[in-house]
Amino acid sequence: MLTIPRLSRLTLIPAISCDPMVSGWLSLRSKHTVDYSLVPKVKEEDLKEQFVRGSGPGGQSVNKTSNCVVLTHTPTGIVVRCHQSRSLDQNRRIARELLVTKLDNLQNGAKSVEAQLKSIRDAKSIKKDQKKRKIASLKEQWKNMNSD
Known part of the structure; x- marks a missing residue:
């Protein structure tokens, strides 16, 4: 498996191919994937x-x-x-x-693609807020511990 710097949220998929020209990995898959298969085709x-x-x-x-x-x-x-x-x-x-x-x-x-992207953004926002609250509580605990 190859590791790629600065792509921390992407996972590598090993190549399963008989072709020697294909590199060690075919594609990158994101942690949060959006399903584009349901998008209607317009004639x-x-x-x-x-x-x-x-x-x-x-x-x-x-x-x-x-x-x-x-x-x-x-x-x-x-x-x-x-x-x-x-x-x-x-x-x-x-x-x-x-x-x-x-x-x-x-x-x-x-x-829909728009709704999926919105749910991914909302989930990231919730996770970010939780992280901020956790850091704030840890800082508060540290201040209380040092002030005693």
Whole structure:
């Protein structure tokens, strides 16, 4: 097994392969894994895409160009509007990512990727708070012990 410095929360998976070109380990697995297998696949024929003029700060160039993307998922009726950048291609990509996230939250609920990441963040936050409280109590005990 190889050890990798600064990757304390990752575990190594040994390679089981007949190929001599494969190194001693294939992949790294995180302590907190997110299941991406339930994320819905969006078909292009299910999408209705429109390009409209954006609004907001930016002046004359924003009012002239149609780089705001409005995506409609026809089976569910979910509408996503994206005008985060000046580039039409970036807005199309971001709009599709937002649509997939909304569909995932709608279909999977607590098992969606966003909910899984939130639960991991909450668990880390709880663990961090517990550690802070423990250190504070140990400091208090040490102060009480030394003051006597």
